[in-house]
Amino acid sequence: MRSLGIDIGSRNIKAVVVENGRLVDFVCTETTFDPLPRCRQLLASMGAARVMATGYGRHLLEVHGDIPTITEIKAFARGSREMFPDCRTVIDIGGQDTKVISLGPAGNVIKFEMNDRCAAGTGKFLEVMAEALGFTLEEFASLLPFEGEEVKLSSMCTVFAESEVVSLIAKGVARADIARGVQSAVASRVAGMAKRFSLDGEVVFAGGCANSRCLRQMLEHSLGCQVSVHSVPEITGAFGAALYAAEAA
């Protein structure tokens, strides 16, 4: 039986189909300002008997489609555990929020931290900074960390950091170095959040920002340990939701 998990994020909608516990299909599309028709399209085209919604927009489907929901915390925990069975900590940097989730030996959520209210240091922040520096997200993500002198950014606020970036450009600092500084600042902020937990076992870096090799290496540097990243880390939550959908009677 096909079961579908749909993760309605602030930037992208991710849908995953599982069959017999295995991931068989997935789609990622932009959330836009009108996500409901997109969700309906996905549900229709991917066809599944059971559906579970998660993510920032989960209640949209609960209200308009009578679809059960779980939080992205629970969904990411489950998805990460399935991708990496020894996972005990999940770091998820999404479009508008950052979460660190600590798992018990059986994979249950035992503790979590989440940024409150503003999108400082999240995917949206990286997007705005990349644009300010004239990089595509791909170029931004594939930079090699720590070449040349390290540039430190003091602000994590999207608005203030952009003006800080502008002033660094005006001082003649190389834009690649500023880009590294931006990602390094995000990495140390998230690592600070993660260090509130004991980082035993495998640490999984999930969510769209885990696609940045640069950020990943900086995060490993800040945490002082390796992190595991799935080949499509942004579908972790949708995958977790699909697994729960399969179990729902």
Next chain:
Amino acid sequence: MFEVKSDPALWEKLGMDVERFKNMPPMLTQAYTNIFLGQKNRPQGMAYFDDCVANIHTGRIHELVAAKEAGKPVIGTFCVYVPEELVLAAGGVCVGLCGGAQGSIADAEKILPRNICPMVKSAFGFKVGRICPYFQAVDFVYGETTCDAKKKTWELLDQYVPTHVMEIPQKKGPRDKALWLEEVKGFKSAVEKITGNATGTQEIAEAITLINGKRRALQRLNSLRHHNPSPISGKDMLLIQQIAFYDEPNRFIARVNDLCDELEGRLREDIGVAPVSTKRIMVSGTPMALPNWKLHHIIESSGAIVVNEESCIGTRYYKDLIDESSQTVDEQLERLTERYMKIDCSCFTPNDERIDQVIKEYRESGAQGIIDYCLQFCHTYNIEAVKLRQACEKEGIPFLAIETDYSPEDVGQLQTRVEAFLEML
């Protein structure tokens, strides 16, 4: 149809900004209808409290104005450190002032710095904007020194309305008690100055008995809700505890006891507002002043029920009684001081009895987890949450700390955190 009533003539008389304030009752009508009136299986006794909200800007204000015109002192307050017995003994009225709305914060921020407690800003904004009938009706405001934001704001508030500040000590040794006793005597004199009469043993004894009666009624109500299934919702309980600060005490006690009788009937028949399997949450931390229902609404809309508030607008207000056996005014003031010194506000150091109290209430309420609520920039509660978390981890109690204000901007994130916490239980 529920409607928060309007009385522009009364407001005009009180010197309010009527043009602006007239939008408030319809807004409150809508919010209250959405948040409270759709709840399933509410006790009938809630009708009285609905009525209190309907009359919040009219009926109760008429009573205050009448008291004032009869020469009785009307004192506005903010804290649970108010020896309200002394106001009542002087024939006066004590009303908790509004400080739980986003709407008045912009008024406050024209003068106060932005990065301070929302409750202090909200309260100050109500006065500056002349958009709170209670504030307009009081003879003086009682302020205290429980935090820096309040302490320094009172100096500014005094420019708009006379503000009497009592110094609250920060430790609980003998000299701190001596200090507070002196402050209690000073407060008594300030109230007597308005009436022109000294209050005697008899009046104080009656006031102590009356306010103890209010505390007993709230204790009774709170212990009934601890039953599973809870016979009353957390939102309704929060509302009653908020109303406790401004309603006429005799009437309030009678209505709370009526409600308790009804709830006892529900208990006998095992009637609740939510199934036995509903997840039970205890809230601890900073006060939720009217009309701050933000967290309770999020929790109960996520399918759980709030079963206890360890808060100033909660058990901290009524857990301790005053010994009623004193024979002289001096003895009465000492017993009164002893009772008020038991309040475990985070402004004290050390304050470990609060940690014990939280754990005790958690056990008594049959809760399955604690959500600690901290108003933004409330440093003492925010830092004390670290100790509370340590204690909860040691006891194996699920614990979530949140820090927020009155704005709706973080509701989405709070909802995710609360729901994820409920999923963990």
